[in-house]
Amino acid sequence: MISEAMINLVSKSSAIREMFEEGNRLAAQYGAENVFDFSLGNPNVAAPKEVNQAIKTIIEHEESTSYHGYMNNSGYENVRESVAASINRKQGTHFNQNNIIMTVGAAGGLNVIFKTLLNPDDEIVVFAPYFGEYKNYASNFNARFVVIPPDIPSFQPNLEAMKKAITKKTKIVLVNTPNNPTGVVYTEDTIKELAAILEQKQREFKNEIYIVSDEPYRELVYDGVIVPYLTKYYSNTIVGYSFSKSLSLPGERIGYLVIPNEAADFDSIVSGANVANRILGFVNAPSLLQKVIAKCVDVEIDLEYYDRNRKTLYGALTEYGFECVRPQGAFYLFMKSPIEDEKEFCQAAKKYNILIVPGSSFDCPGYVRMAYCVSYETIMNSLPGFKKLAQAYK
Numbered sequence: 001m002i003s004e005a006m007i008n009l010v011s012k013s014s015a016i017r018e019m020f021e022e023g024n025r026l027a028a029q030y031g032a033e034n035v036f037d038f039s040l041g042n043p044n045v046a047a048p049k050e051v052n053q054a055i056k057t058i059i060e061h062e063e064s065t066s067y068h069g070y071m072n073n074s075g076y077e078n079v080r081e082s083v084a085a086s087i088n089r090k091q092g093t094h095f096n097q098n099n100i101i102m103t104v105g106a107a108g109g110l111n112v113i114f115k116t117l118l119n120p121d122d123e124i125v126v127f128a129p130y131f132g133e134y135k136n137y138a139s140n141f142n143a144r145f146v147v148i149p150p151d152i153p154s155f156q157p158n159l160e161a162m163k164k165a166i167t168k169k170t171k172i173v174l175v176n177t178p179n180n181p182t183g184v185v186y187t188e189d190t191i192k193e194l195a196a197i198l199e200q201k202q203r204e205f206k207n208e209i210y211i212v213s214d215e216p217y218r219e220l221v222y223d224g225v226i227v228p229y230l231t232k233y234y235s236n237t238i239v240g241y242s243f244s245k246s247l248s249l250p251g252e253r254i255g256y257l258v259i260p261n262e263a264a265d266f267d268s269i270v271s272g273a274n275v276a277n278r279i280l281g282f283v284n285a286p287s288l289l290q291k292v293i294a295k296c297v298d299v300e301i302d303l304e305y306y307d308r309n310r311k312t313l314y315g316a317l318t319e320y321g322f323e324c325v326r327p328q329g330a331f332y333l334f335m336k337s338p339i340e341d342e343k344e345f346c347q348a349a350k351k352y353n354i355l356i357v358p359g360s361s362f363d364c365p366g367y368v369r370m371a372y373c374v375s376y377e378t379i380m381n382s383l384p385g386f387k388k389l390a391q392a393y394k
């Protein structure tokens, strides 16, 4: 018998994954070129050639026991130093290896920092719409998951609602910018206001409240939009980063946490995260990929590819009369469902072999999400179906 908790988790298992499986079924039936699968954030852009080159160089020039071996649970010191130096170059910060913990992607990093910070019944505050897995990660540590309703149509975090929701049990405010599923980037004003409210709440409750900033899409921004670096605005900020999207390496499971010196209880958090990485069963982030990251930390993917998809899809859907959030970052487009029950709308889209994800998967019913990290042909070939869908709901 599996545990009751797991029975529950399995029954609510990700709608996005189900959709992805359905896409595979439809592709087998109709041919992959006739199925328009916008369900999963699995990058369609190839990893930069530097990544494979780095793997070859490491394998040819280093000892197998080094690139396949165990190391400090926080990661290789030189890799963490390279990551810190890269952030400093880009953000004007002053990190070094002691501020960096290499993790098994963003998902691993979030679980590590949750394990490190949370007592049972501590509260994690999140802003809807949010990446659905957050709820499962919170439940791994018996934390309370407090959802702040969306601020429509801006989809900036609803700070007035957050102010009321914070209690003496609030330990983490989890933010995600650029955002999955909306593609919205939080403005500097939003972040300043968020920081000011949390400073005030820390004083009021005589507690530390940490911002955990989940940033796998930091590099994926368009039109020159700036994504402010949150550690500069609020000392108790911990950043979670991943190379899944920025280097198209989602299956390789590589990312890092940044824990700034200024964070309250810095030494304990760093020691805790090191042990959490080990005892959650990750032990350490993948060794070969860490070494690849040291060589490729400043390499960029071809953003033009996603930008063309973004402009084409957004342009066409708005022309057909759909109401869309204009994405500034990530590779998602969030669109208002023309009917209240967006799940019914997703079913209707399937008639045209278009797979999109209901907003309720992100705690934001009435909307749907499209992941446009697909080929340009998929975008173009899906448009007649979208046009017919729009006409059906006029």
Ligand code: PLP
Binding pocket: 041, 104, 105, 106, 107, 108, 131, 176, 180, 214, 216, 241, 242, 243, 244, 250, 254, 255
């Ligand atoms: N956070 C957000 C907002 C995501 O969209 C994803 C993946 O899609 C993750 C975390 C997990 O990323 P990773 O593959 O690095 O674990």
